[in-house]
Amino acid sequence: MPKDASTDKPLVELVNVTKIYPPDVVAVEDVSLRIYKGEILFLTGMSGAGKTTLIKLICRLETPTSGVIEVAGRDLSRISTAGIQRMRQKIGVAYQEFRLLDKQTVLQNIAMAMEVTYASTKDIQARVEELLALLNLSDKRDKLVGELSRGEQQRVALARAAANGPSLLLADEPTGNLDAAATELVVNLFRHLNEKNGSTIIVATHDESIYAETQHRVMALCNGKLSAHPNRAPRQIELFEA
Amino acid sequence: MHFLAYILRQTGKNLRQTWGTQVMTLLTVTLSVLLFAFFFLIYTNMLRASTRLGNDVRLIVYLDQEVTAPMRPVLEKKIRGFAPVEKIVFVSRTEAFARLSAQLGKEKDILNDMGPDFLPPSIEVYPLKKLDDLTKINQFSDFLLTLPHAAKVQSGSDWLRRFGYFTNLLRAVVLLSGSLLIISMTFIVSYTLRLTVLSRQGELEILRLLGATSAYIRLPLLLEGMLQGFLGSSCGLAALYILYQWIARHFSGPGFLNLFDFAFFPPELTTAILLTSVLLCTGGSLFSIRRFIRV
Numbered sequence: 113m114p115k116d117a118s119t120d121k122p123l124v125e126l127v128n129v130t131k132i133y134p135p136d137v138v139a140v141e142d143v144s145l146r147i148y149k150g151e152i153l154f155l156t157g158m159s160g161a162g163k164t165t166l167i168k169l170i171c172r173l174e175t176p177t178s179g180v181i182e183v184a185g186r187d188l189s190r191i192s193t194a195g196i197q198r199m200r201q202k203i204g205v206a207y208q209e210f211r212l213l214d215k216q217t218v219l220q221n222i223a224m225a226m227e228v229t230y231a232s233t234k235d236i237q238a239r240v241e242e243l244l245a246l247l248n249l250s251d252k253r254d255k256l257v258g259e260l261s262r263g264e265q266q267r268v269a270l271a272r273a274a275a276n277g278p279s280l281l282l283a284d285e286p287t288g289n290l291d292a293a294a295t296e297l298v299v300n301l302f303r304h305l306n307e308k309n310g311s312t313i314i315v316a317t318h319d320e321s322i323y324a325e326t327q328h329r330v331m332a333l334c335n336g337k338l339s340a341h342p343n344r345a346p347r348q349i350e351l352f353e354a
Numbered sequence: 355m356h357f358l359a360y361i362l363r364q365t366g367k368n369l370r371q372t373w374g375t376q377v378m379t380l381l382t383v384t385l386s387v388l389l390f391a392f393f394f395l396i397y398t399n400m401l402r403a404s405t406r407l408g409n410d411v412r413l414i415v416y417l418d419q420e421v422t423a424p425m426r427p428v429l430e431k432k433i434r435g436f437a438p439v440e441k442i443v444f445v446s447r448t449e450a451f452a453r454l455s456a457q458l459g460k461e462k463d464i465l466n467d468m469g470p471d472f473l474p475p476s477i478e479v480y481p482l483k484k485l486d487d488l489t490k491i492n493q494f495s496d497f498l499l500t501l502p503h504a505a506k507v508q509s510g511s512d513w514l515r516r517f518g519y520f521t522n523l524l525r526a527v528v529l530l531s532g533s534l535l536i537i538s539m540t541f542i543v544s545y546t547l548r549l550t551v552l553s554r555q556g557e558l559e560i561l562r563l564l565g566a567t568s569a570y571i572r573l574p575l576l577l578e579g580m581l582q583g584f585l586g587s588s589c590g591l592a593a594l595y596i597l598y599q600w601i602a603r604h605f606s607g608p609g610f611l612n613l614f615d616f617a618f619f620p621p622e623l624t625t626a627i628l629l630t631s632v633l634l635c636t637g638g639s640l641f642s643i644r645r646f647i648r649v
């Protein structure tokens with residue numbers, strides 16, 4: 113993704129995006145949203161509000177029924193297959209249902225994300241060690257993912273999403289299965305990526321503990337409609353440009 | 355560039371994951387190449403033999419009267435007027451008798467009672483090599499029968515004709531086994547590849563999510579097909595070569611095989627068979643990839 117120097121160009125932009133699952137389930141309705149480079153955005157909302165759908169729309173796992181989605185200035189509906197592949201290598205997604213390979217080890221699962229970019233084995237080893245240390249999973253490196261607890265699997269999914277040092281990280285319910293201590297590790301990982309790597313991060317969550325005290329923007333989805341979180345004033349963009 | 359390393363490693367992984375089917379596929383490819391190449395080898399040797407035999411063709415005109423010396427140039431001119439001829443040999447009664455007794459060697463005593471006149475005089479006509487077409491030879495032989503005092507023409511074309519039928523039959527068998535080869539290779543390889551794809555379905559799905567390029571996903575599968583084609587046809591050809599060696603060793607010396615001067619494929623043909631198999635198998639895998647993978 114080209115690092116855009118101009119401050120008014122958003123990394124992700126949604127314009128009047130509506131997603132209707134056939135026949136008539138309106139999952140996301142007329143959402144317009146700009147997310148700038150280096151921002152951390154919390155997407156909240158009740159179960160079924162449309163958080164996962166919004167995330168899938170941004171990584172083009174779903175296509176909008178109407179409206180336009182741009183990532184790094186490129187209209188997702190006009191991007192080629194090769195373009196999507198390149199884009200996905202730079203976007204890390206931690207799925208709500210993890211989407212890990214149960215019969216492969218933690219190392220193999222995380223390495224996969226880096227292998228598709230043809231990273232060297234040495235780099236992969238080092239990066240995986242680093243991420244596992246950050247998420248307190250170092251002793252699980254060679255365990256099969258299917259034998260891990262849900263909370264451990266969740267962190268593996270996050271590690272895989274973070275492996276390539278993505279420009280954009282999409283985390284869907286990243287702390288759903290975690291205790292307070294593990295949640296702390298995940299929040300620290302986000303901070304680490306955001307500060308060290310300049311990653312833009314979108315977190316879909318209903319875990320209030322991770323956004324209660326944040327300085328960052330929090331938006332709420334309700335029945336597919338987006339609004340500023342009721343308890344919080346919308347943050348100014350300028351805050352994140354330093 | 356770690357590209358190649360990844361592709362090769364993934365190919366190895368695929369082969370290991372479905373090795374049972376891979377071995378079966380390899381055997382099928384090997385057997386179909388062996389079958390086809392076997393018939394093809396016989397066919398090419400027959401073709402070579404028939405051109406060689408065609409070169410030896412001579413027509414013998416048996417006469418009921420000796421040709422006098424002044425008549426010889428006249429006849430010769432007449433024959434040469436009909437078709438290009440390499441050489442014409444006039445054989446008189448005595449010459450024929452001398453030849454036969456020479457051929458009989460020690461047993462020439464049995465000719466003692468016959469007298470030197472019992473064999474007919476003849477004209478041996480050696481057509482030019484380009485006259486190897488059967489119909490032309492038949493026409494020539496009909497013409498020779500119209501010569502004065504010609505009683506019978508022996509052309510050996512009957513034998514050539516039968517040989518020709520056999521060659522045609524063999525050609526049909528070669529075509530049949532060739533089609534079998536094409537079908538078995540493309541179908542078996544694409545079927546095996548389908549299994550590979552299915553066994554990796556979950557993984558492929560996730561690779562897609564991670565932004566794996568088409569090359570990253572497809573090349574290992576293509577390579578798998580190529581490898582099957584290369585290994586399978588190499589094994590098939592090697593087996594045929596061993597078989598050929600065995601036959602050559604056991605049936606060497608004067609006899610049937612000597613007549614044919616049985617030989618293995620020249621290197622170019624071996625390479626062509628190998629390449630064709632690789633192409634066919636790659637085609638089969640391409641078919642599966644396009645059919646079962648949407649990237």
Ligand SMILES: Nc1ncnc2c1ncn2[C@@H]1O[C@H](COP(=O)(O)OP(=O)(O)OP(=O)(O)O)[C@@H](O)[C@H]1O
Binds near residue numbers: 138158161162166208
């Ligand atoms: N593939 C689908 N086909 C049809 N309807 C769907 C599909 N995926 C989601 N929906 C519907 O769209 C709506 C929004 O779903 P979504 O998964 O985006 O909610 P969510 O906010 O992520 O919920 P949760 O917090 O439970 O994960 C729901 O009503 C859901 O039933």
Ligand SMILES: [Mg+2]
Binds near residue numbers: 163208285
């Ligand atoms: Mg969800």
